Amino acid sequence: xxxxxxxxxxxxxxxxxxxxxxxxxxxxxxxxxxxxxxxxxxxxxxxxxxxxxxxxxxxxxxxxxxxxxxxxxxxxxxxxxxxx
Numbered sequence: 134x135x136x137x138x139x140x141x142x143x144x145x146x147x148x149x150x151x152x153x154x155x156x157x158x159x160x161x162x163x164x165x166x167x168x169x170x171x172x173x174x175x176x177x178x179x180x181x182x183x184x185x186x187x188x189x190x191x192x193x194x195x196x197x198x199x200x201x202x203x204x205x206x207x208x209x210x211x212x213x214x215x216x217x
Contacts, residue, residue: 172192176195176197
């Protein structure tokens with residue numbers, strides 16, 4: 134989970150570099166424990182994003198500030214107090 138601090142003056146964004154870094158770490162672990170292709174990297178974040186949305190890596194799903202309501206719905210957003 135990647136979290137953005139509310140009062141941050143320079144909030145980080147979900148970008149291609151961050152996704153690649155997290156994906157490569159996950160891929161190494163899954164190879165080490167023998168999962169083969171049976172795994173999923175799920176990135177949940179309240180950060181804004183600038184990643185290439187048409188080209189996420191295989192086995193990767195991203196729920197960010199822009200698509201949170203579509204993924205969870207407005208009720209869950211309210212319950213979780215997910216701030217935008």
